[in-house]
Each structure stands twice: as structure tokens, then as C-alpha cells.
């Protein structure tokens with residue numbers, strides 16, 4: 261149905277586990293060369309091995325300019341092109357206002373928002389030279405649409421990514437580079453499992469589809485944004501949340517049998 265992406269190259273940041281691993285596996289299945297990026301090389305190598313010979317691992321910290329430049333160069337050296345960037349690396353430590361330190365705030369913004377800027381900046385020379393490219397940012401519902409106690413910094417970083425995306429989409433359109441965002445609801449990842457069973461159960465109860473999402477729900481949307489067929493879509497966010505943001509009142513939750 262869709263034009264094959266076989267032989268194209270994707271860089272996926274934060275791909276050693278969770279949503280990034282799912283994106284890397286899905287793009288690998290679709291026949292792309294995959295540069296699997298995270299700070300821990302051994303973990304990234306495990307995911308590359310799962311994908312097979314068309315994938316390889318690279319250690320980079322997205323908060324560091326030199327690392328993101330080296331990441332882009334590695335993709336060019338190994339595969340000769342950068343067709344797609346999935347800027348997915350992110351962290352979500354919780355701290356409520358009053359307890360949150362400046363360092364807490366800076367680490368989240370540096371990883372989630374500045375890391376997006378640095379990753380995008382690093383791939384731009386290659387994409388501009390090729391006069392084409394696809395950038396898919398992993399944002400969230402938290403920040404752009406919803407809030408959750410403990411995540412003021414996280415929500416600001418995820419809303420910031422959406423603001424970044426809209427202007428980047430305008431700036432990069434002349435080079436045929438699209439910039440879009442996946443906005444996951446609560447997705448069952450290793451990171452999410454760390455939030456505990458009670459959090460997972462209460463979240464699932466508030467989702468009209470009564471379950472958390474899978475990493476492949478997000479990966480499939482990222483793959484769509486990377487497709488030839490999505491070439492006229494730019495500056496857009498796609499919410500993938502099983503309807504989580506939809507109930508407008510406790511009564512709606514009652515109707516769902518969630519209360």
C-alpha cells in the first residue's frame with residue numbers, strides 16, 4: 261500500500277529501550293538501515309542485534325553537541341545518508357514544585373528539549389544537501405494537552421518540543437524536510453513499569469480503550485510520518501493514546517465504568 265522505505269536510513273535516539281526500541285525495531289522491519297542511539301552502547305547494541313545486519317549501535321548523549329554531530333557522521337559513514345531522524349530520547353523524573361531543584365529542571369529541559377534541537381541540528385546539513393528528509397519528534401500528551409503532578413519541567417519540555425516543531429517545519433519546508441511529532445499517551449515501557457502497578461492500573465482505567473498503548477502503536481505512526489505518502493504533512497502532532505485525553509468530566513469516566 262505504501263511506497264517501500266527499504267534501503268533508507270533512520271537515526272533513532274533513545275533507542276536502547278521503550279518507545280525508541282519499538283521505533284527502531286519497526287523501522288528495521290520496514291527495511292531501513294537503523295542507527296540505534298543511546299548513551300549506553302551495550303544496550304543499543306542489543307537492540308541493533310535484534311534488528312539484524314542492517315542496524316548498528318552508536319553511543320551518544322543528546323545533551324552534548326559533539327555527541328550529536330558524531331551520531332550524524334556515523335550514520336553518513338556507515339550508510340551514506342540520513343533520510344529520517346526520530347528524535348525520541350527523553351526522561352521523566354518526577355519532582356513537585358517546591359522540591360524541584362534548578363538541576364532537576366535543567367536536566368529534563370536539556371535532555372528532552374535541547375536534545376531535540378541538537379539532534380535535529382546535527383542531521384540538517386545532510387538533509388539539506390539531499391533536499392529531503394523526515395524528522396519525527398517524540399513529544400507527549402503531557403504538557404501540550406494534559407498535566408500531571410511532578411511533571412512541570414517534563415510538561416514544559418514536551419510542550420516546548422511542539423513549539424520547536426512548528427517553526428522548524430516552516431523553516432525546513434523549502435528543503436522538502438518535514439517535521440512532525442508523535443504524542444503518546446501512557447505507553448507500556450520499561451520506564452513506565454517503573455511508575456508502579458497502581459499508576460499503570462489507574463491510568464488504564466481512565467483510557468476509553470481500557471489499556472495502555474504499546475511501543476508499536478507509536479512506532480507505526482512514526483513510520484507513517486516517515487513515509488513518502490506523508491510528504492505533504494508537516495508541523496503536525498498525532499495523539500496516540502487510546503482516547504485518554506477525551507473524557508471531559510468525571511461523569512464521562514463513570515459512563516466508562518472507570519470510577
Ligand code: NAP
Pocket residue numbers: 273274275276277278279280297298299300303320321322323348349350351352371372375398399400401402443444445446447448449450451452
Ligand atoms: P525509557 O523507556 O525510559 O527510554 C528512554 C530512552 O532514552 C532510553 O533508550 C535511554 O537510553 C535514552 N536516553 C535517556 N537520556 C538520554 C540522553 N541524554 N541521550 C541519549 N539517550 C538518552 O522511556 P520511554 O518511555 O520509551 O520514553 C521515550 C520517549 O517517549 C521520551 O521522549 C518520553 O518523553 C516519550 N513519552 C513516553 C511515554 C510513555 O508512556 N512511556 C508517554 C509520552 C511520551 P540510555 O539510558 O542508554 O541513554
